[in-house]
Amino acid sequence: MLIRRPPSYALKENEVTSPSAYLHRREVLAAFIAAGGILALPNVAQARRAAQHDYAPLTAAKTGYTVKDPLTPWDALTSYNNFYEFGTGKDDPAKKAHKLITKPWTVTVEGEAEKTGTYALEDLIDYNALEERIYRHRCVEAWSMVIPWIGVPLAGVLKKFEPNSRAKYVQFFTKYSRKEMPGTFWPVLKWPYREGLRMDEALNPLAFLVVGVYGRVLPNQNGAPLRLVVPWKYGYKSIKSIERIRFTQTMPETSWNQSNAREYGFYSNVNPLVEHPRWSQASERVIGPQTGFAGALARRDTEMFNGYGDAVASLYAGMDLRKNH
Numbered sequence: 001m002l003i004r005r006p007p008s009y010a011l012k013e014n015e016v017t018s019p020s021a022y023l024h025r026r027e028v029l030a031a032f033i034a035a036g037g038i039l040a041l042p043n044v045a046q047a048r049r050a051a052q053h054d055y056a057p058l059t060a061a062k063t064g065y066t067v068k069d070p071l072t073p074w075d076a077l078t079s080y081n082n083f084y085e086f087g088t089g090k091d092d093p094a095k096k097a098h099k100l101i102t103k104p105w106t107v108t109v110e111g112e113a114e115k116t117g118t119y120a121l122e123d124l125i126d127y128n129a130l131e132e133r134i135y136r137h138r139c140v141e142a143w144s145m146v147i148p149w150i151g152v153p154l155a156g157v158l159k160k161f162e163p164n165s166r167a168k169y170v171q172f173f174t175k176y177s178r179k180e181m182p183g184t185f186w187p188v189l190k191w192p193y194r195e196g197l198r199m200d201e202a203l204n205p206l207a208f209l210v211v212g213v214y215g216r217v218l219p220n221q222n223g224a225p226l227r228l229v230v231p232w233k234y235g236y237k238s239i240k241s242i243e244r245i246r247f248t249q250t251m252p253e254t255s256w257n258q259s260n261a262r263e264y265g266f267y268s269n270v271n272p273l274v275e276h277p278r279w280s281q282a283s284e285r286v287i288g289p290q291t292g293f294a295g296a297l298a299r300r301d302t303e304m305f306n307g308y309g310d311a312v313a314s315l316y317a318g319m320d321l322r323k324n325h
C-alpha cells in the first residue's frame, strides 16, 4: 500500500520560506500601474490576476535541471495557455479554468500493473520530496517558454504500481466534466483529453509529474492539481489535470493523433527537421519577458529534442524519426 503523508501545501504560509525572487514582479507591476502605467486594458486585468498569488506555497529542492535563458514571467505563464477543455483561445484557460474543481482529487490506475485502483493525490505524490526543475517548454505551434516546475519524477510514481511485463506503454487521461469545462461542449478533440508514452520514455528521468510552478501550487490553467511535463516533446504530450493512468500492451490512443494523425504523431519529439505540414519547426517565438505577454518578438532556433538530446536520443536509436514523428 502507498503511505499517506501530510502534503506540504497543508503548511501555513508563515511556515514556509516564500519564493520571493519571482514575486517581486508583482510589486514592480503594481508600482507601474500606480504610476499611471500605460498598460492596455486587458493587461491590467492580467496584472491584477497575477498579483493575486493566492496559490499555496510549496517547498521544493533546487536541482541541476536548468536552462540558460531567462524564466518566462508568471503573468505570461498563467495567461497564455493551451487547455482546450476551457476553449481554444490562449486566454480562455486563464478566464475559465477556475471552474475546475481540484479538491479532493483522485487518480485511477488501471491496466497492466499489479497495483491498480483509485488513489488520493496525496497518496501518489510525496510532497516531502518535491524538486524544482527549470525546463524549456516547446509548443507545436512554434512558441516556447522557460518554466520552473515543481514535481517528482514520473518513473518513481509509475513504479509504485508495479507495471507487469506486458506494460509497453502508459496512457493518461484528463478529467472530463462538461459542467466544469465549457470547452468540452465542442468536439474539437476527443474527450477526455488523452496522451501516451512508450514505457521507456515514461521511465526516463526527465519525465516529470508536476504539482506546482514558481514555488506555488499549480494554477488551474496550467493543469492543476497534477500534470505531466515531457520537455523533449511538443507541449501537447504534457497532459494537464490527470485523473486516470492506464498501462497498455499496445500503442494507446492520443487525442491529437486521433484528431489529425498526419500533423500529430504519437512520438511528437521536438525536431526542427520535421516540418509541421502547415508551418516550419526550425525556429520558435519566445514568450516573454521581452515584451511581457503574448506578443513576444524574440525568436530562437529550435533544438533537436528541445535541447535534451543527451538524455533522450538513445531512446530512438535506429528509428526513422521522420516516419515516427
Ligand SMILES: Nc1nc2c(c(=O)[nH]1)N[C@H]1C(S)=C(S)[C@@H](COP(=O)(O)O)O[C@H]1N2
Pocket: 080, 081, 082, 083, 084, 085, 137, 138, 139, 140, 174, 193, 221, 222, 223, 234, 235, 236, 237, 238, 239, 240, 241
Ligand atoms: N488536458 C489538456 N492538456 C493539455 C492541453 C489541452 O488542451 N488539454 N494542451 C497541451 C498543449 S498544446 C500545450 S502547449 C501545453 C501548455 O501548457 P501550459 O499552458 O501550462 O504552458 O499543455 C498541453 N496539455
Ligand SMILES: [Mo]
Pocket: 082, 138, 139, 140, 141, 234, 235, 236
Ligand atoms: Mo501546444
